[in-house]
Amino acid sequence: MPEGPEIWRTTDSLNKALQDKTITDLYFAFDELKKYETKLKGEKVDKIEARGKAILTFFDNELVMYSHNQLYGKWMISPNGAQPDTNRSLRVAIHNEDQSAFLYSASQIEILQKEEISNHSYIEKLGPDVLHPDTTYDDIIAQYQSEDFQNRKLTTLLLDQGFVSGIGNYLRSEIMFYAKADPHHKLKEYSEQQKEALAEATIKLSRRSYETGGITNDPSIVEALKREKAKRSQYRHFVYKRTGNRCHKCGTVIEEEKTGGRKIYYCPNCQLDE
Ligand SMILES: [Zn+2]
Numbered sequence: 001m002p003e004g005p006e007i008w009r010t011t012d013s014l015n016k017a018l019q020d021k022t023i024t025d026l027y028f029a030f031d032e033l034k035k036y037e038t039k040l041k042g043e044k045v046d047k048i049e050a051r052g053k054a055i056l057t058f059f060d061n062e063l064v065m066y067s068h069n070q071l072y073g074k075w076m077i078s079p080n081g082a083q084p085d086t087n088r089s090l091r092v093a094i095h096n097e098d099q100s101a102f103l104y105s106a107s108q109i110e111i112l113q114k115e116e117i118s119n120h121s122y123i124e125k126l127g128p129d130v131l132h133p134d135t136t137y138d139d140i141i142a143q144y145q146s147e148d149f150q151n152r153k154l155t156t157l158l159l160d161q162g163f164v165s166g167i168g169n170y171l172r173s174e175i176m177f178y179a180k181a182d183p184h185h186k187l188k189e190y191s192e193q194q195k196e197a198l199a200e201a202t203i204k205l206s207r208r209s210y211e212t213g214g215i216t217n218d219p220s221i222v223e224a225l226k227r228e229k230a231k232r233s234q235y236r237h238f239v240y241k242r243t244g245n246r247c248h249k250c251g252t253v254i255e256e257e258k259t260g261g262r263k264i265y266y267c268p269n270c271q272l273d274e
Helices: 002-019 036-040 113-119 137-145 169-178 190-210 217-228
Strands: 025-028 044-050 054-059 063-068 075-078 090-095 099-104 109-112 256-261 262-266
Touching: 002 054, 002 075, 002 099, 002 190, 025 036, 036 063, 063 113, 109 113, 109 137, 137 190, 169 190, 169 262
Parallel strands: none
Antiparallel strands: 025 090, 044 054, 054 063, 063 109, 075 099, 090 099, 256 262
């Protein structure tokens, strides 16, 4: 399941292929969207942005395509109309003079008016998107301080897209490690200082992962491990999927635990309270 950093990287490549370019041809597989093929042909793509795990394609004429990939959806980009070699079922194709973008297997695709976006049933439930350019530290710390979430366990809250959107399973464990947070508490049990550390880690590691293509570990540790010929799986994260290996910071053996069906990973020495 892709997390915010992966989805925003997809929007980057879509923008590179489509932004500000005139649509020369367009294809929708779903019958109810067919009528938009002629409405959108000749228009330009204004921009493409993520909202949680959904992608919004803004067109010049105030229409917006909402698409959510669920588990299997995938965007592919190729030069001038050449259709990628794949067995997946094509749902949308957007062509311009130079490039084409193909959306495969996504099941949720809708065309909305721009003003309908904020009321969309999926989007209206989302918390601030951690990687949206307009999201600030103040937006994120406000979530950690909000009365609405104080009785929730931190481990489940971090996966709730209504709290902060864009965080998934690897960022969850990495954020708790970076903030030195014991993963066993409800939000109200963390001090103000710990909440600030969590808010900082939420932004910092999401942006870092977006910029590095999925690496959350400190750059200095990554460099040192690369010099020792470590594999990506060994240097990529602080704790995620590193059960039984030693903490990069203190050498203690990393542990895992199952909460709500999904595993968390932590360093007992760096994170657990006395
Ligand atoms: Zn440690």
